[in-house]
Amino acid sequence: MPAKRMTIKDHTAEANLFARRTVVALLIVGVMLSVLVSNLYVLQIKKFQDYQTRSNGNRIKVLPVAPNRGLIYDRKGRLLAENRPVYSLEIVPEQVEDIDGVVAELSAMLDISDDEIKDFEQSLKRVRRFKPVALRSRLSEQDVARFAAQQHRFPGVSIEARLTRFYPYADALTHVLGYVARINKKDLQKLREAGQEDNYAATHDIGKQGVERYHEDLLHGEVGYQQVEVNSQGRIIRVLDFDPPTPGQDIVLNIDIDLQMEARKALEGRRGSVVALDPRTGGVMALYSNPSYDPNLFVHGISSKDYSALLNSPDRPLINRATQGQYPPASTIKPHLALVGLEEGIIDSETTLFDRGRYQLKNVSHVWRDWKKYGHGQVDVVKSVEVSCDIFFYDLAYRLGIDRISDAMQQFGFGDYTGIDLYEESDANMPSRGWKRARHNEPWYIGDTISVGIGQSYWTATPLQLADSLMALVNKGSRYVPQIIRGNLVDDEVQLQPVKELRPIPVKNEENWDIVLDSLYGTVNREHGTARSAFSGAHYISGGKTGTAQLFSIGQDEEYEEENVAKHLRDNAMYIGYAPIDAPEIVVAVALENAGGGSSNAAPVARQIMDFHFRDRTFDSLVLNPQDAAEDNESQ
Amino acid sequence: MIRTKLETNKQTWLQHLHIDGWLLLGLIVLMGVGLVTIYSAGGQDVELVQRQFIRLGVALVVMFALAQVPVGAYRRVAIYFYLAGLAMLVAVLIVGVVGKGAQRWLDLGVIRFQPSEIMKLAVPMLVAWYISKENLPPRIQHITIGFIMVLTPTLLIAKQPDLGTSLLIASSGLFALFLAGMSWKLITIVGGLASAFAPIMWFFLMQDYQKQRVLTFMDPESDPLGAGYHIIQSKIAIGSGGWEGKGWLQGTQSQLEFLPERHTDFIFSVFSEEFGLLGVLALLAIYIYIIVRGMLIAVRAQDAFSKLLAGSLTLTFFVYVFVNMGMVSGILPVVGVPLPLVSYGGTSMVTLMAGFGILMAISTQKRLLVRE
Incomplete structure (x- = not known):
């Protein structure tokens, strides 16, 4: 039967045709694979240095570390301006399960005001969940002691210390020492012009008046650097290298x-x-x-009420009468x-x-x-x-x-x-x-x-x-x-x-x-x-x-009579x-x-x-x- | 002598279970590589590895089950399977569940279900059945009908939109036509028509986000923090792997979460970063082994339907590999195709293993037929 013959014949032909097409298919697979591999070769071998650098650039961040500001002494060695730790109560959101509950407990313990809580909740929304948020930025020593005793009950809540300027003689030396305060836009502009921007990358305060301002260069010191490994969200995984800052010069004044x-x-x-x-x-x-x-008011940011009181006082306390009068x-x-x-x-x-x-x-x-x-x-x-x-x-x-x-x-x-x-x-x-x-x-x-x-x-x-x-x-x-x-x-x-x-x-x-x-x-x-x-x-x-x-x-022809003037x-x-x-x-x-x-x-x-x-x-x-x-x- | 005897026994035993031992070996090795890489990519999450392990078990069971089905049954059900799939694709477009910006799922109450996965098997089965009814090479009218069979589900899926899957389905059908012996002249003409079709796709069919992906692929550095971010980070991961890689669990791009979709679509970047080009070549060797084994099964298959189906499934498996590696290394646009059997994820893996189950049915059942 022709039909049957044809079927058998076609069967072999089909098998041959299929085998030929399979070889072609495998050849094409081979070509595509070589395209793939040669591209990978270029990425991993030819451009290895380039990508390695970019990979390190991703993960390694250099963080500036602020130098400690130089101290100021009088001519007999008494401390006129010192650096004191200021304690703040900070919460890492992701480490706390019930934030509202913890905040309520803390505010009962430390008398935290509604305003502070409101500020805290505001910044909570802005900051990443692993970054600490301050609930209170200046804790009294009693607060610190009270919290320290209960700390074990509050995982994810901690007390952080930062050094800030303190003037023990307060208003007695204001017009000599001046004060430091937070670096503002104008200061930044000046630092940029002076090429000092990097040196101040981690610095919080800058001399605004008096000796603090005039001798800023001596007192500030040189910034240090910390090399850290970060992940894609910027969380620090570990410290790789630390180049410590050079603290500012301690200076002695002629003042007694x-x-x-x-x-x-x-x-x-x-x-x-x-x-x-x-x-x-x-x-x-x-x-x-x-x-x-009191210059200490300015260090922590003076309230606008206090500032306008100083500014508008008829006695003009802001003027240095000895040098500006x-x-x-x-x-x-x-x-x-x-x-x-x-x-x-x-x-x-x-x-x-x-x-x-x-x-x-x-x-x-x-x-x-x-x-x-x-x-x-x-x-x-x-x-x-x-x-x-x-x-x-x-x-x-x-x-x-x-x-x-x-x-x-x-x-x-x-x-x-x-x-x-x-x-x-x-x-x-x-x-x-x-x-x-x-x-x-x-x-x-x-x-x-x-x-x-x-x-x-x-x-x-x-x-x-x-x-x-x-x-x-x-x-x-x-x-x-x-x-x-x-x-x-x-x-x-x-x-x-x-x-x-x-x-x-x-x-x-x-x-x-x-x-x-x-x-x-x-x-x-x-x-x-x-x-x-x-x-x-x-x-x-x-x-x-x-x-x-x-x-x-x-x-x-008049007489000057004090009582009448x-x-x-x-x-x-x-x-x-x-x-x-x-x-x-x-x-x-x-x-x-x-x-x-x-x-x-x-x-x-x-x-x-x-x-x-x-x-x-x-x-x-x-x-x-x-x-x-x-x-x-x-x-x- | 003894060795031969043992081997024969073993083969007989595996054959009795309708398992192709060589193919299974390749698949198991690949799955092992996948689990090891997922452990690293998922940030040492043991639970994640356990879940994948269970899925692999389920997929192996599916493979085993499908290997038991007589090949003739696949031929007979192909048309119903296809029509059912087509109906569900239409249903998806009308009442489907939206997820990840696309309408891909059918909610069946108990499980969510992607009809496009059915088509990955149904399309090559239908085309193989249809073409193999007549003598090969197929005539032009058969090829035309074959094309319609392929393009209908392809366009429906592209509309969801799911470019990756539609690409895989299109290739599975076209491979069947190619292996069937579609003439080179016709291939050239179809290739030309496809090129002409590209602008139409661009202007009428592609979604904005898909166009964006293509543009990003052309020049990822144009938007390094936006659309280009993924591909740039992926290339950095692969490139910084060098010859030997940074070592298992030591890939900074993946461990520090610079890479997107680390344990799913971009798992190859994690692998390349940690194991280097040498590791990549070893991985490719496993894939090539599986593909060669699959093509061998196809060539040895007894009838045209089996040959076309086995060849088409195997070559589609290669398309998975090529598209995934190509997209994460920057030579193809990102279209959401996983690295087969290595990427974390259930649906597509079960379908893949179902395909291998069919391959095993083809591989093991022909000898039984011969014996009979």
């Missing part, structure tokens, strides 16, 4: 905290400031501005003017003038008055300083002219920054013809010059500038930059920072300087001296000059002084706002500071030639 506290005591309840410098180095031994505020220097600059008069040859030690209490220029109707109604009578330059005669200095200023005064006073540092290691400093103002034209678009009048003679009329100075200028006087022209920092602490030893000398004031005739210093001596020590009563009975000999700055213009328009009391007289160790400037006369208000403050400074010293130890000095003292 005892003296600083004394200054604080002396200014209690007043608006004003005290600056004490060491004239041998320019070191700042005390610098206090009252009222002050701009006051008419008043009579405190008479010694400086006297020196310029002597050096310029306008006057000499013999020059006298008869003071009747009034000063007038030819063809000018205006009458300038002395602070003493009927004048001081016959005065020479020394007596004029001692009694603070105004008429003598009206006349001297008139004869010197504003140009010479302005130039000479700029050499004493007036109208310029002292260069103290604080950014919170004002340059105040030393007026000149050019300045008045630029500032007020007015010509300089002769009357302006005469007022300048008693430290008024556009002339302003900071208490620090006054102390600085007195330092130049007692150093006979040598000038140092006032410095708060004394040195770095390296292995428990202080490595002193070099003293910063400025270009000295040229000395024409040293005798002129002696005359002026003698007048400062007389102000404190001679019968008619304006500071005599303030310093009577002191166990050291000092020199100084009082000043009383008028803030309130009284009419030509609003408190904020009362006179500022000023004083500058130094001691011991023949080997000065301390220069003090005091400025009290609206306190009245300098001799009765500011000078006693300076006295208190100096008394305190020399409290452990005998009279003999404080003079070069004890015998002469003793006789001198008795003869008065």
Whole structure:
């Protein structure tokens, strides 16, 4: 049968056809496999390095570790700024089964407020479940103790410590130390510009004011790094390598905290400031501005209520009055003017003038008055300083002219920054013809010059500038930059920072300087001296000059009566002084706002500071030639 | 002499159970590799391995059961099987359960069920039956009808959308036609038509997420954190394995969870990272062994239906391997095809093992027929 034959024949043919197609199929399989394998070869062998690097890049993360901030000590090694652990109560969500229950229990135990719970629940939503969330960011020590005893009951809840700045002397040093606070956008921008962004990658706080800000570079240190293995969610699996951070430098200040506290005591309840410098180095031994505020408030983020209270307080506690307060220097600059008069040859030690209490220029109707109604009578330059005669200095200023005064006073540092290691400093103002034209678009009048003679009329100075200028006087022209920092602490030893000398004031005739210093001596020590009563009975000999700055213009023929003038328009009391007289160790400037006369208000403050400074010293130890000095003292 | 005798006894014993010992050996080794890799990929989760172990047991039972069915029965039920499957595919599109963004499941109350899995077996069975009714090579009208048989379920499944499965089903049917001896001329024409069809697919049939996958495949680095993330991480895992790999349980890409779908579709990346190219070549050797064994069964099969079905099932198994390895290593777009018998997961594995059960039926029953 053909059909059957065909079937058998086809059967073999079919088998052959199928076998052929199977071979073709297997060949195609082979080709596809070789494509697959050659691609894998490229991935795993040719590009192995590349993918290995990317694999490591995936899993290895480098985390910055913040350095510990350098500590700050006073000149005698007492801690002024330290790092204290702050404890926070943190919960790792994924490790806690019943979060609401645990939070309820904890809040009963630690008195956690609804606001805190609300904040916690907010951040709970944002953070990954294995990252800790703070329930309370600052635990008291009792809280820590209370929780520690019960910790075993709360798996997934722990207390974490972080170091933050603490200022044990609180408001006593605010205007010196300043404070640190959380790095904000502006700080970040600055760090970026300075190329310091990486160094601050893990840092929480940065110096915002004072020494903390000025010496940020010293105090901060260098960031460290931790190499960790992370998974795809960023959870740290283990630490692979640790490159520890370099802690910031510990620094020592010229500040004597005892003296600083004394200054604080002396200014209690007043608006004003005290600056004490060491004239041998320019070191700042005390610098206090009252009222002050607690810098610790800012470290943890001050509440807006507290901040606006500080900002809007009429006493303006945020201002550093010692370096930013701009006051008419008043009579405190008479010694400086006297020196310029002597050096310029306008006057000499013999020059006298008869003071009747009034000063007038030819063809000018205006009458300038002395602070003493009927004048001081016959005065020479020394007596004029001692009694603070105004008429003598009206006349001297008139004869010197504003140009010479302005130039000479700029050499004493007036109208310029002292260069103290604080950014919170004002340059105040030393007026000149050019300045008045630029500032007020007015010509300089002769009357302006005469007022300048008693430290008024556009002339302003900071208490620090006054102390600085007195330092130049007692150093006979040598000038140092006032410095708060004394040195770095390296292995428990202080490595002193070099003293910063400025270009000295040229000395024409040293005798002129002696005359002026003698007048400062007389102000404190001679019968008619304006500071005599303030310093009577002191166990050291000092020199100084009082000043009383008028803030309130009284009419030509009116009397200034303190009781009738609003408190904020009362006179500022000023004083500058130094001691011991023949080997000065301390220069003090005091400025009290609206306190009245300098001799009765500011000078006693300076006295208190100096008394305190020399409290452990005998009279003999404080003079070069004890015998002469003793006789001198008795003869008065 | 003794050895031969023993061997003969053993074969006889296995044959009596309708088990192809050589094929079973390959499958068991592969399953072992799978369990070891799942343990690593699943983050040392013993429970996960246990669940897979149970599934493998179930799949082996299914394989064993299907191996007992006479081959003639498959030929006879092919058409009903296919029609039932087709009906269910239509039902899925109408009342199916949506999961993972696609409508693939039929909820039968007790179990959820993917009709497309039935088609993986039904399509090659139907085509093999239809083509083998006439003498080979098939004539053009038979081929045309064969194409319709293949394309109908393929399009229905692509519409769910499940590109991976539709690709596997299409290839299983087309392999049967190819092995049947469809002429090269016709293959060229169909290839040309398919290329012309591609743009139509792109604009009318493909979902946005599928288009995105293709675009991502073209340039994964264009969106490294988004759509390209998976494929980039997978290539990093494979590439960083090198020759010898990072060692079992030591793959950082998988252990630290940078890899997506570690114990399912991307398990090959885990394997490559931990065992390197040498391990990959060993794994491929097991696959090649199974494929060669499967093709041998096909060639030795007694009738055209058995040959076509066995060959088609075996080559489809290879398509699984190629598509999965190709997609995780970046030479194919990601279409959701598991690595057969290694990836974690039940449904497709049971179907695969059912296929091997049919292969074993073909392999073991012909000698019984010869004896009779």
